[in-house]
Amino acid sequence: MTTFHVELVSPEKLLFAGQAESATVPSVNGEMTILVGHSPLMAVLKPGVVTIRETQQGAGAQRLFVRGGFADVNPAGLTILAEYAIPVEEIDVVLVDSQIRDAEEDFRDAKTFDEKQKVSDKLVHLRDLRAAVRR
Amino acid sequence: MPSLKDLRNRIASVKATQKITKAMQMVAAAKLRRAQLAAEAARPFAERIDRVLANLAAGIGPGDGAPPLIAGTGKDDVHLLIVATAERGLCGGFNSSIARLARDHVQSLLGQGKQVKIITVGKKGADILRRQFEDYIIESIELRDVKTLTFDVADRLGKKLIEAYEAGEFDVATLFYSQFRSVISQVPTAQRIIPAQLPERVNDGGLEAVYEYEPNEEEILESLLPRNVSVQVFRALLENAASEQGARMSAMDNATRNAGEMIKKQTLIYNRSRQAIITKELIEIISGAEAI
Structure with a gap:
């Protein structure tokens, strides 16, 4: 099977650049797997896990959590732009759990609507992050 | 004529200053x-x-139907200037050159009868601009507590801008920062960020790609433009951080060299007056002995 070029970039750094056989991205309309020779596509991603497989057998698979992302498939390859991205194995479950608890507490304590909104945004993000590890 | 002790003190104080500037230069180099x-x-x-x-x-074109972040509001009345500078001084002309560019811009806008609003990022720029444009500054953001510049910092400012834009608080936003060319050259730059300035389309595949959109x-x-x-804000802040350290490094390098020169000059004066005093004493002793 032939490979194609995959890049995953966040504003802070380039997280992945290299050849891969397939990549699974969580688009807003559901997960999809992109193989070599995919027609040009531009998709908004929902928070979730991107899986990049260097071979079809699953060897060298990389799982990365992304939030606020886009996938751009063009003849040159696949580019994933993400506002926030972190390899799944680097997520610290204990830390995230404690942050979730803190956020839940903050949410109960929040008085104004704005405050509640802010905390709930954070909470949603943390829960997405947590869900990425559970799977 | 200063006494020998005065001269010695003076040399010692310049040496102490030189040590500080030398240290600042090295710190700036590491941060750079x-x-x-x-x-x-x-x-x-x-x-x-x-x-x-x-x-x-x-694909969409600049015509109707384009989102306001590209097409603009159709007006050109209220200008928002975001002036990004450093939190600290002692970095040569870095802060003042950005502030000067912003000031010229403000004055030309005011001359055209436009309304001006200013947001400053960084304390130094706020200090400089406040003297002249106190009334126009709507917000001063300080990044003093920010240790490493993450995307979140820029994102917060970006979201704030979008919100204000959608509320119709301004029509055009321009970002002022310093572009990093090299350690000795930082170029103050004004960049329009709202409505977005789009780069020329690059045709990299050779063939027109027909995109599928999802x-x-x-x-x-709509979701890409606010991002x-x-x-752009993030990029400007990073460029600014690099420029600041570069400017500080060369300013401190200059200061260290000047201090060295001053020490040399003062030492020369010190030695000369020391010799003069010795000669004077000798003459006094000899003429005293001759008189007897």
């Missing part, structure tokens, strides 16, 4: 390396988002 790495790491994202936007916008073109553009604002 880090800032440069961060700026380089951010470049791929900015480049990709530029390319994607260019492709998308070319969910659809407008929605993608682009944050990205």
